[in-house]
Amino acid sequence: MTDKVHYLDNNATTRVAPEVEEAMKPFFGELYGNPSSMHFFGGTNQKYLDRARESVARLLGAGPEEILFTSCGTESDSTAIWSALRAFPEKKHLVTTKVEHPAVLNLCKYLETQGYRVTYLGVDAEGRLSLDELKAALAPDTAIVSVMWANNETGVVFPVEDAARIAHSRGALFHTDAVQAVGKVPINLAESKIDMLSLSGHKLHAPKGIGALYIKKGTRFSPFLMGGHQERGRRAGTENVPYIVALGRAAELALEKMGEENGRVKALRDRLEQGLLKAVKNARVNGGGADRLPNTSHIGFEYVEGESILIMLSEKGICASSGSACTSGSLEPSHVMMSMGVPQTYAHGTIRFSLSVYSTDEDVDAVLREVPPVIERLREISPFADGKPLFGMDACEPHKH
Numbered sequence: 001m002t003d004k005v006h007y008l009d010n011n012a013t014t015r016v017a018p019e020v021e022e023a024m025k026p027f028f029g030e031l032y033g034n035p036s037s038m039h040f041f042g043g044t045n046q047k048y049l050d051r052a053r054e055s056v057a058r059l060l061g062a063g064p065e066e067i068l069f070t071s072c073g074t075e076s077d078s079t080a081i082w083s084a085l086r087a088f089p090e091k092k093h094l095v096t097t098k099v100e101h102p103a104v105l106n107l108c109k110y111l112e113t114q115g116y117r118v119t120y121l122g123v124d125a126e127g128r129l130s131l132d133e134l135k136a137a138l139a140p141d142t143a144i145v146s147v148m149w150a151n152n153e154t155g156v157v158f159p160v161e162d163a164a165r166i167a168h169s170r171g172a173l174f175h176t177d178a179v180q181a182v183g184k185v186p187i188n189l190a191e192s193k194i195d196m197l198s199l200s201g202h203k204l205h206a207p208k209g210i211g212a213l214y215i216k217k218g219t220r221f222s223p224f225l226m227g228g229h230q231e232r233g234r235r236a237g238t239e240n241v242p243y244i245v246a247l248g249r250a251a252e253l254a255l256e257k258m259g260e261e262n263g264r265v266k267a268l269r270d271r272l273e274q275g276l277l278k279a280v281k282n283a284r285v286n287g288g289g290a291d292r293l294p295n296t297s298h299i300g301f302e303y304v305e306g307e308s309i310l311i312m313l314s315e316k317g318i319c320a321s322s323g324s325a326c327t328s329g330s331l332e333p334s335h336v337m338m339s340m341g342v343p344q345t346y347a348h349g350t351i352r353f354s355l356s357v358y359s360t361d362e363d364v365d366a367v368l369r370e371v372p373p374v375i376e377r378l379r380e381i382s383p384f385a386d387g388k389p390l391f392g393m394d395a396c397e398p399h400k401h
């Protein structure tokens, strides 16, 4: 194990920015007031909350009154979907995609056991969504369409503005899980048809355990947590002042840095990707033909297992993620790989590298130095490298449209 960490797993979580850490510190110490208190001491913290709300709103091109602070991206997703179902109790249908994060997918699966119908839209081989399929899926009783802005595994970006317009044309609300998009792509909700948008602090250099939900002014809303009057009655519970301040500061930094940093991050990502494709035979970029986030690269290496690559890279100080999930003891390609119909021989050997504003040329050099010999070594010992299908399975069934 080396001392040097090459952290390329920023879609899993990001480091807290030093400026963010600095901004939140006083609220663990001398500034401990409750923002709801009548006295000046609480009132001071209310002002900090207001400022953070304005900063988050500015990052999204929204109004501060449209921002609701939550505990995480998952809570924002759940709040949005439950709210739509409660606000329109006569509507029993939802539309989402097969490649959503479990925060949306598992809620939808649960809702199916409660009498709701859910249509799961597929994606093509590049991970792209078909808007025609969305149009066809809508029904008079569709309460909400929930489509992620960008996929956490592949970074593929969906046409959420068009999807929102289509949802509205049939009277459905539109929610987007933008947890992976906020801070990485420009977002301007001022002219948008999007009704609700989820974000999560720990994906943009704020701490874990803070999120926000944008709710367009005038959207029918039903709270998830009921109790006190915090967040104008839309989410009860004493506000997490330090983390809200942190999210506000992270939003300011994202807005300041996005323009210049995204180009640099994309150039690093492209160098990593092209370098690996050149150095390693039988490698492919999943979603490489689609519009993608600038920081994400999802690469499939044929005839090797993602987990083995990760373990060997981890010993070299390189942190990344794999595209497989351990389901009942066996490693299955992720639901995203399955939906894209990635060939099984590649789907098992997928690695996600995700960069951030803190990624450096040194990190990319480390990947280009360490990954090719790791793949070569694993292929030497792989019983499947002679072309036999992995785990006796054929290619995933691609989605057609």
Ligand code: PLP
Residues within 6 Å of the ligand: 011, 012, 071, 072, 073, 074, 075, 101, 103, 148, 150, 151, 152, 177, 179, 180, 200, 201, 202, 209, 211
């Ligand atoms: N949605 C997406 C697309 C994500 O990538 C994640 C986290 O990985 C979440 C939702 C959940 O966010 P949180 O960890 O803040 O609950």
